[in-house]
Amino acid sequence: MTNFSEKEIIKGLLSNDDIFLNNLYETFFPVIKRLIKNNSGTETEAWDIFQDALYIIFSKVKNNKFELTCSFNTYIYSICRHMWLNHLRKHRIKKTEFIDCGIFIKLTDESDIDKEHILNLEYFLFREHFNKLDRKCKKLIELFLKELSFNEIAKMLNYKNALDARRAKYLCKNLLINRIKNDPKYKELQNYENSK
Amino acid sequence: MKTQNNYNKLIDKYINSEMTGDELELFENELKMNSRLKAEIELYKKIDHAIINDGLANFNKKINDIHSEHTSSKVDHKTNFIQKNIYYLVAAIIILIIAIASIIYFSNNKKLSNTEIYSMYFKPYETIKKRSAETITNDDIYKEALHNYDKSNYSRAIELFSQLFEQDDSYMAAYLYAGISLMETNNFPEAEKSFQTIINNNNIYYIQQAEWYLGLCYLKVNKTKKAKKQFNKIISRHGFYENNAKELLNKL
Numbered sequence: 473m474t475n476f477s478e479k480e481i482i483k484g485l486l487s488n489d490d491i492f493l494n495n496l497y498e499t500f501f502p503v504i505k506r507l508i509k510n511n512s513g514t515e516t517e518a519w520d521i522f523q524d525a526l527y528i529i530f531s532k533v534k535n536n537k538f539e540l541t542c543s544f545n546t547y548i549y550s551i552c553r554h555m556w557l558n559h560l561r562k563h564r565i566k567k568t569e570f571i572d573c574g575i576f577i578k579l580t581d582e583s584d585i586d587k588e589h590i591l592n593l594e595y596f597l598f599r600e601h602f603n604k605l606d607r608k609c610k611k612l613i614e615l616f617l618k619e620l621s622f623n624e625i626a627k628m629l630n631y632k633n634a635l636d637a638r639r640a641k642y643l644c645k646n647l648l649i650n651r652i653k654n655d656p657k658y659k660e661l662q663n664y665e666n667s668k
Numbered sequence: 669m670k671t672q673n674n675y676n677k678l679i680d681k682y683i684n685s686e687m688t689g690d691e692l693e694l695f696e697n698e699l700k701m702n703s704r705l706k707a708e709i710e711l712y713k714k715i716d717h718a719i720i721n722d723g724l725a726n727f728n729k730k731i732n733d734i735h736s737e738h739t740s741s742k743v744d745h746k747t748n749f750i751q752k753n754i755y756y757l758v759a760a761i762i763i764l765i766i767a768i769a770s771i772i773y774f775s776n777n778k779k780l781s782n783t784e785i786y787s788m789y790f791k792p793y794e795t796i797k798k799r800s801a802e803t804i805t806n807d808d809i810y811k812e813a814l815h816n817y818d819k820s821n822y823s824r825a826i827e828l829f830s831q832l833f834e835q836d837d838s839y840m841a842a843y844l845y846a847g848i849s850l851m852e853t854n855n856f857p858e859a860e861k862s863f864q865t866i867i868n869n870n871n872i873y874y875i876q877q878a879e880w881y882l883g884l885c886y887l888k889v890n891k892t893k894k895a896k897k898q899f900n901k902i903i904s905r906h907g908f909y910e911n912n913a914k915e916l917l918n919k920l
Binding site: 527 | 718723725
């Protein structure tokens, strides 16, 4: 199997190189698909696991925490295997024999991987709710986070004055936070995080 | 409700660094002791972080696009093929019916020829539309060559790839598309060389494709022993073409 060095992974992920990502997909997804299907999973579940593993690796690279102590083949296989075992445990799916189709190691940073996984799921959930806000609310929050003053924001978005813009920003943010807190998916993530 | 709102207002003020003096001191003291408040502040920060940083979201979009391209390419390919080649398809169906009838008539178990197997498995590699991070010195020639390749003008594509190699022989993607263009024009010895260049270069991006197409070249020119060896090599690597190679070997 084609292998990728640590340097190639970092370069490919940071540049979001299409050809690199395409090869990453073509090289590793078939093996992960076989692993999941061999062990009571479906192709869709295999894709979810593979994606989640890639998000973890991507986040590690972004945060300068990515370090290979084995081959990349073994690393990605081990992460997917660990995540699938978690999934089976969480859904109480009992399997008499786990069938492997690749080499794996015991990950030394299992708890980091689990934490990163939850953070990534939260990230997508937060963005999903943010994207559901109306256009003006989104723009208002974005401009505020880009550190524009309320005077500038008021001018750009046609609020009467800075105070009005500030009040609107507070209401938008509050709406976003309430929607997130009331989302059962968020509650589930919190429970999972607390159980770890 | 009012208390909750006041509480949120205070958090908002703190997050936005708008608290000063006694108010700030009181809030920070409360923060040290109140784990719920601490968690709330963390949530606010995480939400802001998710809004500002779109790196992971862009990455997610890219890999999902790749996955969709792979899962839908089989269907698209079939649809395009039917649309473009309806007459060929009708002819092919008639030939197929005659072939089946002949098989039944002669009642023998004749094996498929290498050429028949080749035509079952050979299809040009689809070009990747977006740009790679790899640099290339003469982008215009490369783009024109790819354009011709996409339009099935393989002879013109070969000319352009040759021009490109005179100036820059390091771009491995060009060797892949040149090799396939050479296969399309029945120049298998040159196609083999093109794929060997990628393999000798041990190029991680294109080695799997090069190995697969090299195997097909061997098959087409009846180097059956070499083809078998090549497909077994592909199987042992457990890569993208593993299943195709297994299937093909069963037919040989």
